[in-house]
Amino acid sequence: MVQYQGQLDLTFAALSDPTRRGILERLGRGSASISELAEPFGISLTGLKKHVQVLEQAGLVSTEKVGRTRECSLGLQDLDAVQRWIAGYRLMLEERLDRLGELLERTKGHES
Amino acid sequence: MVQYQGQLDLTFAALSDPTRRGILERLGRGSASISELAEPFGISLTGLKKHVQVLEQAGLVSTEKVGRTRECSLGLQDLDAVQRWIAGYRLMLEERLDRLGELLERTKGHES
Numbered sequence: 001m002v003q004y005q006g007q008l009d010l011t012f013a014a015l016s017d018p019t020r021r022g023i024l025e026r027l028g029r030g031s032a033s034i035s036e037l038a039e040p041f042g043i044s045l046t047g048l049k050k051h052v053q054v055l056e057q058a059g060l061v062s063t064e065k066v067g068r069t070r071e072c073s074l075g076l077q078d079l080d081a082v083q084r085w086i087a088g089y090r091l092m093l094e095e096r097l098d099r100l101g102e103l104l105e106r107t108k109g110h111e112s
Numbered sequence: 113m114v115q116y117q118g119q120l121d122l123t124f125a126a127l128s129d130p131t132r133r134g135i136l137e138r139l140g141r142g143s144a145s146i147s148e149l150a151e152p153f154g155i156s157l158t159g160l161k162k163h164v165q166v167l168e169q170a171g172l173v174s175t176e177k178v179g180r181t182r183e184c185s186l187g188l189q190d191l192d193a194v195q196r197w198i199a200g201y202r203l204m205l206e207e208r209l210d211r212l213g214e215l216l217e218r219t220k221g222h223e224s
Contacts, residue, residue: 005130005133008127008128008130008133009128009129009130012124012125012127012128013124013125013128015120015124015197016120016121016122016124016125016128017121018117018120018121021117021120021197024201025201025204028201028204028205028207028208074205074208078202078205079198079201079202082198083195083198083199083202085127085133086191086194086195086198087195089136089137089140089191090190090191090195092137092140093140093186093190095140096140096186
């Protein structure tokens with residue numbers, strides 16, 4: 001459970017930045033080196049490396065040293081835990097809204 | 113687009129903490145005051161208020177002053193944008209894995 005919560009923490013935090021989400025979208029089209037990734041985002045190599053590290057810790061990116069460059073590709077973390085948490089939350093929210101709706105209906109009934 | 117990205121930033125960041133996810137799960141069972149929320153998490157009122165503020169900024173919680181207490185309930189943000197982003201990501205990951213699988217099959221074909 002703690003491990004599950006830790007994975008959720010890392011994943012949600014990794015996804016909370018637009019550059020990191022952009023890196024994932026870019027890697028969805030194919031692997032890229034650190035410098036190939038840095039260019040379109042207009043940030044320094046150091047800045048980009050930090051973002052990649054955060055994504056790597058969350059299992060969203062994997063990197064491999066190829067000669068003098070570091071090749072980045074999508075990790076195999078499929079966001080299943082995150083999607084399950086969100087689906088559970090939405091279900092809970094719907095149930096809550098349904099209960100509020102029923103309460104409102106009953107209150108109306110008493111008024112008329 | 114910037115607004116959409118900003119909403120994703122706030123929501124993912126708000127969900128990256130186990131106490132904040134716990135607060136949302138608790139509020140799914142019904143509204144609660146700040147002190148009612150603080151007790152089960154064993155944290156100070158000040159600490160809890162900060163978490164509630166982060167959730168409120170993301171639209172996940174709404175609060176209302178009732179007499180001397182502040183009543184918290186689930187906000188109406190249904191995490192639709194977040195779920196769409198994640199669904200898009202998973203689709204992209206699946207396509208990428210399919211392409212890698214095809215490449216592997218073709219490589220095998222050449223070998224035999």
